[in-house]
Amino acid sequence: MRWAxxxxxxxxxxxxxxxxxxxxxxxxxxxxxxLCVMGGxxxxxxxxxxxxxxxxxxxxxxRRIRDQLPRFLTAVLATQxxxxxxxxxxxxxxxxxxxDGRSGRALSVACPEGTQLLSPWPGPHYAWPALGGxxxxxxxxxxxxxxxxARCGSDDQRRTNVRAxxxxxxxxxxxxxxxxxxxxxxxxxxxxxAGGMKDVALWGLAVTALTSALTACHCLGVLLLPxxxxxxxx
Numbered sequence: 393m394r395w396a397x398x399x400x401x402x403x404x405x406x407x408x409x410x411x412x413x414x415x416x417x418x419x420x421x422x423x424x425x426x427l428c429v430m431g432g433x434x435x436x437x438x439x440x441x442x443x444x445x446x447x448x449x450x451x452x453x454x455r456r457i458r459d460q461l462p463r464f465l466t467a468v469l470a471t472q473x474x475x476x477x478x479x480x481x482x483x484x485x486x487x488x489x490x491x492d493g494r495s496g497r498a499l500s501v502a503c504p505e506g507t508q509l510l511s512p513w514p515g516p517h518y519a520w521p522a523l524g525g526x527x528x529x530x531x532x533x534x535x536x537x538x539x540x541x542a543r544c545g546s547d548d549q550r551r552t553n554v555r556a557x558x559x560x561x562x563x564x565x566x567x568x569x570x571x572x573x574x575x576x577x578x579x580x581x582x583x584x585x586a587g588g589m590k591d592v593a594l595w596g597l598a599v600t601a602l603t604s605a606l607t608a609c610h611c612l613g614v615l616l617l618p619x620x621x622x623x624x625x626x
Contacts, residue, residue, distance in 0.1 A: 419518040422571040423525035426564030429615065430529045433560040434536055457537045460554045465614070469562045472604060473526070476569040479600075480519045483576065487515025503585035510579045514572045522568040529564035533557050555614050562611030566604040573600040 488500035488509070496515030501508045512518065540553040577597035583590055 419512065419514055419568075419571050419575060420521050422567040423521045423564075426529060426560075426567045427525050429563045430532050430560045433556050433615065434532055436556075457541050457554075460537070460541055460550060462555060462558060462614075465562065465610075466558060468607060469558070469565050469611075472569055472607060473565045475600060476522070476526070476565060476572065479569070479572050479576065480514065480522060483514040483572070484516045484519050487513055487517075499579050501583055501585065503583070505584060508582075508584065510582050512575060513579055514575050522572065525568065526564060529561055533561040533564075559611045559613075559615030563608055563615065566608035566611060569604040570601055570608060573597045573604060577601060 484496070486499060487496040488498050489495045490498035490511045491509060494517070496517045496519075497513060498509050498511035498515075499513040501510070514522075536557045537554060540550060540557065543550070574597075577594060580590060580593050580597065
């Protein structure tokens with residue numbers, strides 16, 4: 393089911409990203425992809441049935457979700473989620489109406505040669521799908537982590553399922569971050585003015601896009617092959 397969720401996400405992402413509708417593009421496709429991936433992990437956990445095994449008597453020790461999480465990856469993803477929120481807030485506060493008068497879809501910059509109107513810009517129109525997907529995915533991930541942590545089973549099974557859930561949430565964070573930073577970078581690159589601030593913004597957005605892309609690939613690996621990362625748990 394995890395593989396099915398990722399495959400469905402890629403298919404839906406392609407359909408959404410290359411839709412003939414002008415309002416639907418990459419900024420919608422990546423949040424949809426992340427939600428499909430998280431849905432696949434949630435469905436896989438709901439379908440799975442742990443083997444009862446032999447009855448054993450052991451000391452009852454309360455399990456905590458934070459003890460099961462891969463600490464370094466979780467910290468990296470939390471940081472990137474914060475960066476995504478900051479970029480969306482900046483884009484929302486600087487967004488303007490595009491050439492067709494639709495609000496929040498372009499960036500208007502006053503240059504000596506005249507006013508530049510550049511789009512698409514991830515303003516409020518495009519920010520809500522990313523924020524909505526992130527909120528839904530975070531709630532689903534939290535519920536899944538709580539369920540997995542409380543469930544009986546071996547520690548290896550528990551860590552495998554926890555890593556798969558974190559990997560899915562990581563895709564849900566990094567995929568929209570890549571789309572937003574790449575879109576903003578293309579717009580900033582098209583500016584004919586802004587001087588040194590343009591270079592700083594370009595470098596920052598380029599590093600963000602590259603980092604989020606690499607992290608997304610790693611999270612896909614953790615999601616699809618969580619067993620391979622058990623031995624490398626920090």
